[in-house]
Amino acid sequence: MENEGRRKFLGVCVAGCTVAAAAAAGYPVLRYLAPRSGQGGAAKLVIPAGELKEGDAKFFEFAGSSAVLIKTSSGQLVALSAVCTHLGCIVQWVKEKQQFLCPCHGGQFSTDGTVLGGPPPRPLAKIPFTVTEGNITIG
Numbered sequence: 001m002e003n004e005g006r007r008k009f010l011g012v013c014v015a016g017c018t019v020a021a022a023a024a025a026g027y028p029v030l031r032y033l034a035p036r037s038g039q040g041g042a043a044k045l046v047i048p049a050g051e052l053k054e055g056d057a058k059f060f061e062f063a064g065s066s067a068v069l070i071k072t073s074s075g076q077l078v079a080l081s082a083v084c085t086h087l088g089c090i091v092q093w094v095k096e097k098q099q100f101l102c103p104c105h106g107g108q109f110s111t112d113g114t115v116l117g118g119p120p121p122r123p124l125a126k127i128p129f130t131v132t133e134g135n136i137t138i139g
């Protein structure tokens with residue numbers, strides 16, 4: 001009778017440890033597989049206008065995605081999604097050509113996001129912004 005009580009107690013201990021181990025191992029997997037909740041980027045972002053020289057691009061995280069602000073060589077500001085419309089790679093800024101180049105399949109975009117070449121089916125999405133008192137407010 002005493003042995004049966006011990007067996008039951010040990011069985012409960014082993015079951016409890018198994019459940020705890022499974023939860024500890026499964027939680028990171030579930031977190032990895034769960035869809036993003038939009039975290040990781042501000043809904044509004046302020047960038048000092050003086051931070052950007054003509055011809056330069058500034059990449060940043062906006063609303064959970066990669067975005068870019070450029071100041072063209074003619075001084076025009078443009079804010080775009082940096083996510084390629086082909087398969088979602090992040091485009092790179094090629095200052096010498098004043099173009100965006102997608103490293104994945106060679107998609108090319110102009111400073112206003114228009115497709116210049118490669119497989120992307122649509123232009124880069126524009127992001128609204130305002131300029132007040134020397135600050136660029138994105139979003």
Ligand code: FES
Nearest residue numbers: 084086087102107
């Ligand atoms: S993902 Fe950009 S060209 Fe394919």
